[in-house]
Amino acid sequence: MPGAIVKNIPPGANDPAIQPCGIVLHVAVSTSPSLYDWFNGPSGGIESHFYVRFDGLFEQYRSIWFEADAQVAGNSFIGPPMNTRLGFVSIESEGMGDGEWTPEQISTIEQIIAWVKSQSDFPMHQCRAWNDPGLGYHSLFSEWNPNAHTCPGPKRVAQFHKII
Secondary structure (H helix, E strand, O other): OOOOEEOOOOOOOOOOEOEEEEEEEOOOOEOOOOOHHHHOOOOOOOOOOEEEOOOOOEEEOOOOOEOOOOOHHHOOEEEOOOOEEEEEEEEEEOEOOOOOOOHHHHHHHHHHHHHHHHHOOOOOOEOOOOOOOEEEEHHHOOOOOOOOOOOOOHHHHHHHHHOO
């Protein structure tokens, strides 16, 4: 994506090509300026497409055309039309669970959403099911979040509904 700090993590054998069908928002529960070192090793194959820092600068770790493993069943799945492999693009954000997105993060998240939509059209409404194209957040569906944690946190969920 234009403007991204690209720190590529190549897709592995278990990361198939996808047709992006929407966005899932996350919080990293970290104040690290980068998640590259975590996603590129110790995470055990879990990664996100993007990471947005408090100041709005952002990193891209994976092409939106390949699965990243941040939202379990939403990573990739077979859907219409014609048995296409769909998947959600994941945006991690700097912060802890009880915080809010900064104005700079919100601006960058909105830019990423607009760019991904320009590359792969999908509806701009909240997903109605875990495999329904659109916009969502990690704790929205148990299929994305089987551990039932609150990611991206209640204040960010409120921002999702009011702002994003």
